[in-house]
Amino acid sequence: MTLNGRITDPDGNAVTATWWQYTDAGTYPGTVSLTQRDGAARVRIPRDAQPGQTIHLILQGTDAGTPALTSYQRVVLTVRS
Structure with missing residues (x-):
């Protein structure tokens, strides 16, 4: 599966996008x-x-601003058969 994230910065600064699994949540171990x-x-x-x-x-x-600001969005996937 492919997830497409779109990130913009209101000040026009460059933004680095990083995806990661939040292992403290979810039921898949x-x-x-x-x-x-x-x-x-x-x-x-x-x-x-x-x-x-x-x-x-x-x-x-x-x-890439000073100070660098970070924002997060969560996607929850539910496994289907």
């Missing part, structure tokens, strides 16, 4: 494979994930 490029994340749901389990992913955006 393992780690997902996550590759990133240009704000998009390709997520591979593990074969051992059970229907109904949730996987929480975070899109983190940090601008």
Whole structure:
């Protein structure tokens, strides 16, 4: 599955986007494979994930301003059969 994040900064500063799995939340106990490029994340749901389990992913955006500001958005994936 591919997730596309779009991040803008109101001041026009460059923004770095980073996706990561929030392992403190969700009911899937393992780690997902996550590759990133240009704000998009390709997520591979593990074969051992059970229907109904949730996987929480975070899109983190940090601008190049001084001080650097960071914002977060969460995506919750629910495993289907």
